[in-house]
Amino acid sequence: MSDIIYTKVDEAPELASASLLPIIKKFAEAAGVSVGTKDISLAGRILATFPEHLSEEQRQSDDLAELGRLVKTPEANVIKLPNISASVPQLVAAIKELQAQGYALPDYPEEPSTDEEKAVRAKYDGIKGSAVNPVLREGNSDRRAAKAVKSFAQSNPHRMGVWTADSKTHVSSMSGNDFFSNEDSATLDAATGAKIVLETADGEKVLKEGLEYPAGTVVDATFMSAAALKDFLNTQIEKTKEDGILFSLHLKATMMKVSDPILFGHAVKTYLAPVFEKHGAKLKELGVNPNSGLGDLLERVKGESEIMADIDACMEERPPMYMVDSDKGITNLHVSSDVIIDASMPALIRAGGKGWGPDGKEHDANCVIPDSSYAPVYDEAINFFKENGKLDPATAGTVQNIGLMAQKAEEYGSHPTTFELAEAGTVKMILDDGTVLHQHKVDAGDIWRSSSARKAPIEDWVNLAISRQKAEGCRAIFWLDESRAHDAELISYVKPILEAQGVADKFEIMAPREATRASLETITKGENTIAITGNVLRDYLTDLFPILELATSAKMLSIVKLMNGGGLFETGAGGSAPKHVQQLMEQNHLRWDSLGEFCALGESLKFLADARGNEKARVLGDAVETATQGILDHGRSPSRKVGEPDNRDSHYWFARYWAEAVAAQSDDAELAAEFAPIAKDLAAKEADILSELAAAQGAAVDLGGYYHTDAEKTARVMRPSETLNGIIG
Numbered sequence: 078m079s080d081i082i083y084t085k086v087d088e089a090p091e092l093a094s095a096s097l098l099p100i101i102k103k104f105a106e107a108a109g110v111s112v113g114t115k116d117i118s119l120a121g122r123i124l125a126t127f128p129e130h131l132s133e134e135q136r137q138s139d140d141l142a143e144l145g146r147l148v149k150t151p152e153a154n155v156i157k158l159p160n161i162s163a164s165v166p167q168l169v170a171a172i173k174e175l176q177a178q179g180y181a182l183p184d185y186p187e188e189p190s191t192d193e194e195k196a197v198r199a200k201y202d203g204i205k206g207s208a209v210n211p212v213l214r215e216g217n218s219d220r221r222a223a224k225a226v227k228s229f230a231q232s233n234p235h236r237m238g239v240w241t242a243d244s245k246t247h248v249s250s251m252s253g254n255d256f257f258s259n260e261d262s263a264t265l266d267a268a269t270g271a272k273i274v275l276e277t278a279d280g281e282k283v284l285k286e287g288l289e290y291p292a293g294t295v296v297d298a299t300f301m302s303a304a305a306l307k308d309f310l311n312t313q314i315e316k317t318k319e320d321g322i323l324f325s326l327h328l329k330a331t332m333m334k335v336s337d338p339i340l341f342g343h344a345v346k347t348y349l350a351p352v353f354e355k356h357g358a359k360l361k362e363l364g365v366n367p368n369s370g371l372g373d374l375l376e377r378v379k380g381e382s383e384i385m386a387d388i389d390a391c392m393e394e395r396p397p398m399y400m401v402d403s404d405k406g407i408t409n410l411h412v413s414s415d416v417i418i419d420a421s422m423p424a425l426i427r428a429g430g431k432g433w434g435p436d437g438k439e440h441d442a443n444c445v446i447p448d449s450s451y452a453p454v455y456d457e458a459i460n461f462f463k464e465n466g467k468l469d470p471a472t473a474g475t476v477q478n479i480g481l482m483a484q485k486a487e488e489y490g491s492h493p494t495t496f497e498l499a500e501a502g503t504v505k506m507i508l509d510d511g512t513v514l515h516q517h518k519v520d521a522g523d524i525w526r527s528s529s530a531r532k533a534p535i536e537d538w539v540n541l542a543i544s545r546q547k548a549e550g551c552r553a554i555f556w557l558d559e560s561r562a563h564d565a566e567l568i569s570y571v572k573p574i575l576e577a578q579g580v581a582d583k584f585e586i587m588a589p590r591e592a593t594r595a596s597l598e599t600i601t602k603g604e605n606t607i608a609i610t611g612n613v614l615r616d617y618l619t620d621l622f623p624i625l626e627l628a629t630s631a632k633m634l635s636i637v638k639l640m641n642g643g644g645l646f647e648t649g650a651g652g653s654a655p656k657h658v659q660q661l662m663e664q665n666h667l668r669w670d671s672l673g674e675f676c677a678l679g680e681s682l683k684f685l686a687d688a689r690g691n692e693k694a695r696v697l698g699d700a701v702e703t704a705t706q707g708i709l710d711h712g713r714s715p716s717r718k719v720g721e722p723d724n725r726d727s728h729y730w731f732a733r734y735w736a737e738a739v740a741a742q743s744d745d746a747e748l749a750a751e752f753a754p755i756a757k758d759l760a761a762k763e764a765d766i767l768s769e770l771a772a773a774q775g776a777a778v779d780l781g782g783y784y785h786t787d788a789e790k791t792a793r794v795m796r797p798s799e800t801l802n803g804i805i806g
């Protein structure tokens with residue numbers, strides 16, 4: 078196994094890797110550090126799942142499974158870039174692309190009927206949604222802006238949209254019968270097995286058996302009423318129309334891969350209710366599944382002029398929708414993975430509460446977030462900015478995050494125990510000794526789910542919070558609501574640990590709404606705070622605050638201290654930026670910022686030094702930090718516009734500053750001597766390299782694929798400077 082594993086992913090970060098990874102490998106090798114890759118891309122995971130359909134040379138190893146084992150060992154040192162968490166339309170598109178490239182993969186069975194189709198579907202469902210992160214995240218999350226990055230943002234504040242008191246933008250959530258209000262929670266005294274059943278008039282149906290929980294696990298159960306959801310959506314569509322603003326829906330269909338596509342489907346069906354009422358049978362015959370979105374629906378009804386006319390008429394009647402791409406007519410309801418709440422709500426808040434309408438102009442929006450568990454965070458942030466005006470990034474302090482994440486904690490681990498109920502009855506969670514731990518009376522169509530959080534991860538999370546608070550000395554808040562069932566169980570863990578360690582006075586405990594206000598007040602004063610949260614708020618807040626403070630979450634330091642001693646270094650806190658790929662393909666300009674990769678690389682090298690006593694790795698790691706600082710100080714980050722320096726230019730500068738820093742240090746003379754000529758060469762050939770990089774931009778490029786690109790074509794596009802390639806090799 079290599080000293081450091083760098084993940085092969087998808088979209089923009091993978092394009093960036095084609096340019097950056099050769100530099101990293103060369104420099105690391107000089108210090109005797111080996112850097113290997115493991116493929117966790119969507120295409121790679123599909124290929125690894127169906128060896129029986131592929132020829133010998135097409136087959137691919139199951140790298141995700143291997144990494145899943147590695148992260149449970151102290152040897153793990155993984156740099157994890159963002160990867161696609163695929164919605165069904167993305168999965169289907171990737172399968173089609175691979176089939177066209179000659180891989181005889183089975184189609185995605187939309188409505189599996191035979192046993193074989195059901196088996197194929199189950200395999201594809203394992204690849205769907207957020208299928209990578211939960212496997213790798215065997216530790217809790219520590220996300221923050223490195224000091225250099227934060228000071229850079231303060232001295233170079235980004236543009237912020239203006240908030241006014243009369244903005245009509247607001248958040249709407251259900252007032253009852255949602256996951257929040259139906260939640261029950263209990264902490265298990267002893268280890269136990271459990272099953273989940275649905276009791277109906279006809280008897281008991283097993284929904285899931287063979288569940289195993291260690292002692293101390295917090296086990297929740299809850300459900301969302303489909304009828305209440307439909308009422309809520311109907312009301313919101315009407316109210317949005319009355320208010321004359323945009324209808325926008327914000328979900329996390331990728332990480333909540335079972336429940337949220339269903340919620341999304343309800344929104345599609347409610348928005349187009351007259352069409353579904355009139356043409357329901359025909360739509361079914363055409364294979365329309367509302368959960369796959371309006372994009373898929375429109376594709377399937379293409380030849381049906383009457384249905385198309387009715388869709389147009391309905392859309393005309395409805396409030397205008399918040400758009401993903403108004404030029405191309407792509408709406409909020411086209412594909413469930415296009416609008417992902419962690420990125421979409423912060424972008425809207427940063428823009429002063431504005432979203433893009435079908436007319437290509439900015440408007441206020443009704444931000445519909447059906448479940449009320451976490452929506453108050455956005456609601457309160459919006460209230461705060463309406464009262465106080467926009468945040469000033471030049472003076473604002475920072476909100477760091479310590480997130481409970483290990484071992485599939487909380488809602489993000491709930492997929493195997495989430496069910497859309499086919500019929501009414503009572504769902505019961507029954508322990509091995511016959512105890513009914515939780516039960517809910519449900520109707521057909523309701524979505525029931527159980528989540529859990531284990532004792533060891535919870536304790537690790539509290540301890541991580543204590544050590545981070547000690548290091549920072551700033552305000553620290555547990556975002557827990559004592560009136561919420563699950564949070565009350567967590568508080569029972571948190572308080573005794575804080576007291577036992579004599580640090581209870583250093584921490585506050587607040588419900589998410591109050592914590593949002595307190596944190597915004599703190600950073601507005603220029604002070605810092607640590608948000609200690611569960612898994613969902615970890616995800617939401619590590620986009621929300623970075624996007625307000627730094628303009629992007631791509632620059633975040635994202636460390637996962639693995640519970641068995643290894644290190645997982647995530648790059649940034651954002652995703653794989655499909656829009657950036659589009660720009661590269663059209664204009665050969667990649668605006669992806671690799672600052673997250675630089676930060677993760679520095680941490681990974683320093684971890685290697687600490688864990689294995691590799692002092693050369695320490696020298697390299699320190700030099701990476703100097704180089705990252707150099708990128709910031711000299712403004713070498715990529716620009717957004719074609720013709721200006723892009724991702725590739727920033728990698729040249731990173732290589733140069735990195736080599737110069739190694740050459741200049743005196744801890745390791747051998748390394749200094751090795752890097753001196755490289756640094757010299759990079760500096761001497763600056764003009765040639767930059768002009769070769771600039772010359773490459775402008776025209777459309779072919780990567781030989783989207784999900785499964787051609788390695789040689791990609792390398793040609795991403796490494797256009799022969800001079801630089803000559804130095805890097």
Ligand SMILES: NC(=O)C1=CN([C@@H]2O[C@H](COP(=O)(O)OP(=O)(O)OC[C@H]3O[C@@H](n4cnc5c(N)ncnc54)[C@H](OP(=O)(O)O)[C@@H]3O)[C@@H](O)[C@H]2O)C=CC1
Nearest residue numbers: 159160161162331417420631651652653654656668669670
């Ligand atoms: N850790 C992971 O593996 C994660 C994966 N994802 C996956 O990523 C995909 C896209 O998700 P989405 O919600 O659109 O979020 P993204 O974070 O990919 O995109 C939101 C926007 O953030 C900006 N951005 C993000 N990263 C960078 C960067 N390094 N440099 C510059 N700008 C950046 C871009 O803004 P602009 O367009 O203005 O340049 C981008 O359009 C999905 O498939 C999702 O599942 C999402 C989150 C985390």
Ligand SMILES: O=C(O)CCC(=O)C(=O)O
Nearest residue numbers: 162207210331332616650
């Ligand atoms: O796994 C995913 O789909 C996204 C992860 C994410 O958004 C995050 O961890 O911030």
Ligand SMILES: [Mg+2]
Nearest residue numbers: 419616620650
């Ligand atoms: Mg996120």
